[in-house]
Amino acid sequence: MVFEEMGITFSVAPSCILRDSDAYPGGEWLPGAVLNAAANCLTAKPGRTPSNVAIVWRDEGKDSEPLNFVTVEELRKKVCSLVANALDALNLAKGSAIAIDMPMNVNAVTIYLAIVLAGYIVVSIADSFAAPAISMRLKISEAKAIFTQDCILRDDKELPLYSRVVEAKAPMAIVIPARGSSTSIKGFRADDLSWEDFLGRADHTKADIYTTVEQPAYQFSNILFSSGTTGEPKAIPWTHLTPLKAAADGWCHMDIRKGDVVAWPTNLGWMMGPWLVYASLLNGASMALYNGSPNSSGFAKFVQDAKVTMLGVVPSIVRTWKSTDCTAGFDWSTIRCFSSTGEASSVDDYLWLMGRACYKPVIEYCGGTEIGGGFITGSLLQPQALSAFSTPAMGCNLFILDSNGNPLPQDSAGIGELALDPTLFGSSTTLLNADHHEVYFSGMPEWNAKVLRRHGDEFERTTEGYYRAHGRADDTMNLGGIKVSSIEIERICNRVNDAILETAAIGVPPVGGGPEQLTIAVVFKDQSPQAEDLNQLKLMFNSALKKLNPLFKVSSVVVVPSLPRTASNKVMRRVLRKEFTQAKHSKI
Template sequence: MDGAARWLAALPALREEKDFSRHVQAYEEAFQKKAAPPFEPLWYPELLGSHRPHLHAVLQELGHPSYESLHRWSVERRADFWRYLLHRLHIPFERPPVQILTFPEGDITQPRWLTGAVWNSVEALFRADPQSVALVFYPIAGAPRTWTYEELLTEVRQVAGAFRARGLQPGQTVALCLPMRPEAVFLYLGALYAGVTVATIPDSLSGEEIAARLEIVQPQLFFTQDGLVREGKFLPLYDRLQAYRLPRTYLLAAGEVLQARLRNNTYPYRAFFEDLEPLTQPHRAGSYHPIGVLFSSGTTAAPKAIPWTHLTALKALADGHLYHDLRPGDVVAWPTNLGWMMGPWLLFAGLGAGATVALYEGPPTTPGFCAFVEQAGVTVLGVVPSLVRRWVETQAWEGKDWSRIRLFSSTGEASNPWHMWQLMAKAGYKPILEYCGGTEIGGGYITSTLLHPNAPSQFSAPALGLDF
């Protein structure tokens, strides 16, 4: 019996063992060496049992014996790979692309994708059973709220109609600086449905940093919140901007009532919905129609505006399908907001898969968030390594049952193998996908997959269609 077989034999007992030192001891006995990074794999594909990942089906459909063979084909025949994926993902087009990939300037660094296509990527998010749950929101206080796919589409059309009523036309820009609450989802998707570009700004920034990003994009409308509630304290958000001139602004309340004095050109959020007719047909356009703007961090230079198009949304949806194995019945949570790449990614990947996107109002470092993961029945949980470190150090997850989780995904920072091992153990040894990419492409260029053994803090494969 080799080390992997001995480790697999030890797992049933370890899933009930809360003393992490016993896990380390079992590792050393199984692999017959001292536990030290880089660790041996702690999860293996055979643990999936009868579950067949999407990638396994892709291999079978295309006749490839391994991921490595599939990857080689995907970079040698990129157009064929993406043509296949568009078909597999059932991407809806008003007019399908005439050509998948061309190089009109004769430069491989200047490709043109999906030439001739007319579509709106938001339509790909509403193909699930209309009565299945699309969105669930857990407030800090009070009962959770849910929206079915049918109800979410109604909200999106209402918002799209409100943008039209306010005079917004396709190609114009609005800006959001909001926590990841349901209204942020409605606004984001409603704008995209109407063909309006959405610039999203993290709510953690200073007033000067928010104002600098508004100056770059010059939005017609701006949506923000009076403040943020963190561990019982109200932290002003809107008042950070009192020294700056704002576009027409709509203000949401963190609680039951607004806790800020409205200045010139600012209106309560409810005023946005006056005199509207829902927009029942989305604005469909070419593949390079701008749908969003995110920003670089601005820590080393002025922030850079990073545009997203319908193609960027497609990459997010594809990565959710191929590597994160998202599907109907999953409950996906990722502590983020729309100002960071994983916020829009979560919506395209999660809703595009027919899964339920789960949101939590409070900070993710707390026992409250850890309880939310259990109560919401989260099956796919996104993390950043610094968050995992806090959970390990504070034991905020103590007493919480995370056994429904079937995989984690970690991105944004370099991870600590010891912390990631403890995260795997917390959920009964589920894999952690290391997922690294960029805001510019809307997804990953190197990743882990469910076809490969999974070791803490280690990638297993380049992303399909990308070669480096």
């Protein structure tokens, strides 16, 4: 019914919806189906015509100028006659991985759809990453080419991007100028192509014509990355089924429908970038893209002018809006609902957010890259509670495990590590650089003769039937919507000063709720330093962590005599997290 509602077409229809299979935990979805997820974004939907708007956008700094629009037909022509044909002229084998490392703008979306349409695989890389992180992802995915920009324009600043790609020793790069012409790009490598030269390779005798590469349902369409607990990011392939999961979540839980305008500040390097593409276009809605910082009055005006109906956020953005009051004076009355993901939210901040749009609800949305969407969320058919979830996502069963690792009765209140029913449409079935079974299923309990799927978050089901998240149950934390292992951060911090014996990186929730804040517990070899030395150490930590990700920031440094450990000598970061959280609350 959902596929019919979204107008999904298959070149070969599935033999059934779901069947048991030893090869797929939870069963094989849509066996025998052949389709192309990108092609489904470019065709007319029930109630949508080629002249309807697919993308509405605006550049930062042009906030008083008219909006820009791309219709469904114009997007199809850009994807097919220009980029897809030019991709084939590169003579890469079908199924090759091609990376995108650029801001999420019209060009990025066009390139993304063209890569999938033409039978290649997108490698998603966030434009905030430093060269080592870019290099690691290119090697893991074996990318044969990369699309990038010369720089990123933010708040009248030019942030380097192409130079980071060059430093990462990337393969052939296709470089798009952020403004001006390609002749102004510095440090251009001999084997790289300008955007103009790349498009010039397209066979223009095939204008408006491109034969979609239809794919088996489980063929890879996108490789995304999520940090594990080993230091190397997990390479998670999305198939051509995963986009259908993302779009179904948007249809069911955020009520995204034909004629809607959907905005969510994000990037193709994170799962919410591809999610936005599919959740909007597969549902016949328009995607709203602001090419600039979302922490500005310019973005707030864009939401007003574009008449956004569903606005997605992360809590840190809302906190900035509230503190700067940059949304004041703008009319957000077209918004029917908000949605929030990436971090734990604050009740006070989100009550304020609702007030910007006549107190429309916030649909909390929690999932993962390996899920292709959410496993727990809210619904406009239920009463919502601020900073809480009201329901498992459509098609998902949740289990909270007790201290012995056994599932609690499904409708009972309790708190513990979360596990998922493996019969979850669109979720991952393999990893490129890790054992999928070991990561998600090894050691997990059974339910109804099926091994449950590990997720790793600690969740509470309240007596009122709502769910609340309590952070990671393992040694992974969430910083600014980015999952990162403690080990990755500690490895860098341990080398900052010779006086450091060891460190522990802990994500501590702030008083009143909200995103985790990074605290570094430090054990020194000899005597503890003075307070001013700790401030200097904090600056050194922040400087060093920029190489891992410029968005990571140390909130506080705490000196401890030793780190708590298990009998097998593993650091008990959960103990430190509890101590630091209690200490914060005791100061109120």
